[in-house]
Amino acid sequence: MALRNQVLLGNRAGASAFGGDCSLFLPGKPLGTRAQRLAVQRSVLLWGARANLDSSSTSATDLFTEAASGRAGGGGVKLEKVFDSFDGVKGKASKRTLEFVKYHGIGNDFIMVNNLNSSEPIITPAEAVRLCDRHTGIGGDGVIFVMRDNDNYQMRIYNSDGTEPEMCGNGIRCVAKYLAEIEKATAPKSYKVLTLAGYMILELREDGQVCVDMGPPYLEAAEIPTKLAARGEVVKAPLVVDGKTWQVTCVSMGNPHCITFGEEGGEGLNVDALPLEQIGPLFEHHEMFPARTNTEFVEVISRTHLKMRVWERGAGATQACGTGACALVVAAVKEGRAERNCTVDLPGGPLEIEWRESDNHIYMTGPAERVFQGSVVLGN
Ligand code: ZDP
Numbered sequence: 061m062a063l064r065n066q067v068l069l070g071n072r073a074g075a076s077a078f079g080g081d082c083s084l085f086l087p088g089k090p091l092g093t094r095a096q097r098l099a100v101q102r103s104v105l106l107w108g109a110r111a112n113l114d115s116s117s118t119s120a121t122d123l124f125t126e127a128a129s130g131r132a133g134g135g136g137v138k139l140e141k142v143f144d145s146f147d148g149v150k151g152k153a154s155k156r157t158l159e160f161v162k163y164h165g166i167g168n169d170f171i172m173v174n175n176l177n178s179s180e181p182i183i184t185p186a187e188a189v190r191l192c193d194r195h196t197g198i199g200g201d202g203v204i205f206v207m208r209d210n211d212n213y214q215m216r217i218y219n220s221d222g223t224e225p226e227m228c229g230n231g232i233r234c235v236a237k238y239l240a241e242i243e244k245a246t247a248p249k250s251y252k253v254l255t256l257a258g259y260m261i262l263e264l265r266e267d268g269q270v271c272v273d274m275g276p277p278y279l280e281a282a283e284i285p286t287k288l289a290a291r292g293e294v295v296k297a298p299l300v301v302d303g304k305t306w307q308v309t310c311v312s313m314g315n316p317h318c319i320t321f322g323e324e325g326g327e328g329l330n331v332d333a334l335p336l337e338q339i340g341p342l343f344e345h346h347e348m349f350p351a352r353t354n355t356e357f358v359e360v361i362s363r364t365h366l367k368m369r370v371w372e373r374g375a376g377a378t379q380a381c382g383t384g385a386c387a388l389v390v391a392a393v394k395e396g397r398a399e400r401n402c403t404v405d406l407p408g409g410p411l412e413i414e415w416r417e418s419d420n421h422i423y424m425t426g427p428a429e430r431v432f433q434g435s436v437v438l439g440n
Contacts, residue, residue, distance in 0.1 A: 156438040158183060158191075162198065162431040163238060165230030167379025167408025169431070170217075171198050172238045175205035185222035187438055192220035198436060201375045204231050206238060213239060214254040219374030227257035227314035229382015233270040233428035236262040241430070257314020271425040274383070277390045277415070278312035286310045286318075287348045295394045298324055301342050309391035313422070316353040316373070317387035318343055321360065321397065331359045331369045340371025354381060356388045363398050367405040379408030386422045389413040 161172045171191055175182055181203075183191070188203040190196070200220060207214040215235050217228050232253060239251055249264040261273040281289040288294045294310040305324045311317045322329045334357055343355040352373045359367040368388055370381040385404040392398035393415060400415040412425040 157435050158438050159433070159435045160191075160198065161238060161241070161433040162200070163234035163428060164408075164431060165233045165380065165382060165428045166406060166411065166426060168230035168381065169200050169379075170231050170234055171200045171203045172234060173203060173205050174242060175207045175216075176242075179207070181205045181216055181218070183438065185218050185224070188218035189220065189222040191436065198434070201372070201378050202228065202231065204228070204235060206235055206242070209254040212252045212254060212259075216256070219372070220376075221374040223374040224256075225315045225374065227255050227260075227274075227383055229272065229274065229313070229384070229386060229424055230380055230426070230428070231382070232260055232262060232272055233382065233424075233426060236264045236270045236272075237428045237430065240264055255314065268427065269425050270428050271423060272382075274313060274386050274422040274424050276420045277387065277422060278314075279310075279390075279394075281310070284310045284312045284316045284353075285350055286316070286353075287350065293394070295391075299343075299346070299348060301346065302339055309394055310353075311387035311390045313383035313386050315383055316349060316351055317356060317384055317391075318346075318349065318353045319356045319358060319388045319391035321358050321392075321395065329357055329359045331357050331367055334369060336369055336371055336377050340377060344371060344373055354384050354387075356381070356384045356391075358388050358392065360392070360397050361405070364401060365403050365405070366392060366398060369407060380406040380411070382411065382424055382426070385411045385413055386415075386424055389415055390422070 158173065161174075163170055163172050171188075173182065182205070183203065191198050191203060192200045202220055203218045205216045207216060213235070215228075215232055216224065217231055218224055232255070235253060236249075236251055240246065240249055245264075247264040247266045247268070251262045251264075253260050253262060258275055260275065263271040263273075265271060278284070279293040281287075281291060281294050284294070286294055288297045288299065288308070288310065294308070296307050296309060299306050299308045299318070299320075306320050307322065307324045308318050308320045311319065320329075336357070340355060343349075344352050346353070354373045355371045357369050357371075361367055366388060368385065370378060370384045372378050372381055372384070385406060389398065389400070389402050389404065392402070393400055400417060402413050404411050404413055409427070414423045414425075415421075416423060
């Protein structure tokens with residue numbers, strides 16, 4: 061086996077067994093079969109090692125434990141990280157590689173990261189911005205981290221602008237399929253997943269659809285949050301944007317939504333004709349929304365059929381927004397425009413939304429598709 065430019069951690073016997081022309085040799089004792097197996101896979105021979113590398117920073121054991129855990133989860137950051145700690149020995153060879161799987165929910169697309177072995181997202185918001193770039197990165201509306209929550213799971217997400225929202229509807233359907241992929245599980249299967257907006261229950265169905273219990277909508281002005289009212293609900297309130305007075309209703313699904321069916325006293329909306337790129341950011345950054353907002357522009361086809369376009373907080377115009385579809389059905393019911401059970405047409409496809417009277421929860425049903433997998437170098 062060619063050992064050129066490889067780090068060999070082991071005993072002389074091991075070195076001679078491999079023909080001894082490695083670029084670095086560090087004496088030590090055997091460490092553990094998994095690390096050895098991993099080392100061979102990763103072209104770093106750990107044979108018989110416990111190298112006393114640098115007492116001031118990380119000890120050898122930490123390095124190898126980190127290396128091993130990197131593999132155990134099937135994704136995450138690869139072994140190369142170990143080299144950082146060898147800086148002093150081998151000079152800077154710091155390169156982190158991320159393995160990911162790309163999923164989408166009716167065109168709302170996400171870079172899925174297996175983060176099961178770390179209690180914090182393993183990439184930074186700035187790295188998420190770079191990875192989401194559709195020209196110079198992988199491309200996506202966000203990065204989703206699948207993490208542990210004791211016996212259950214947790215989802216965290218960075219928008220494509222690097223901000224962290226509380227919840228995401230299309231993304232959590234992708235989480236259901238991705239967890240089944242990781243667990244090699246098949247439908248019917250259900251998951252309880254913790255988000256910054258609380259626990260969600262995901263049902264993976266045999267017809268390939270995912271039904272999510274999204275919990276109750278939040279309607280109090282302070283819960284959205286919005287300054288459009290000091291207290292109480294915000295329904296059909298005037299909002300001046302770009303010199304025009306729009307009529308809006310505000311709903312939180314853990315994340316903020318401003319829903320409009322058109323200007324005050326105006327006709328209904330023709331959403332396809334909207335200058336979304338122009339007005340979307342004006343709604344998102346409006347002073348009435350201290351945490352910014354997602355904005356749904358809705359056209360009523362019938363009392364059980366609604367059509368929308370969305371300008372997402374931290375992601376712009378997307379093909380779909382699941383929490384937005386849930387929020388707009390609540391707004392439509394509140395404004396007396398629709399029934400509690402609706403089909404919502406989004407640019408990327410339809411979702412079935414039910415605002416159930418019995419438990420006041422919203423149930424969102426729709427698809428989630430795997431697209432491809434890969435790995436990407438994250439740089440220093
Ligand atoms: O609240 C926000 O900042 C949203 N951009 C989060 C993402 C929402 C999502 N599009 C959804 O489907 O709910 C993922």
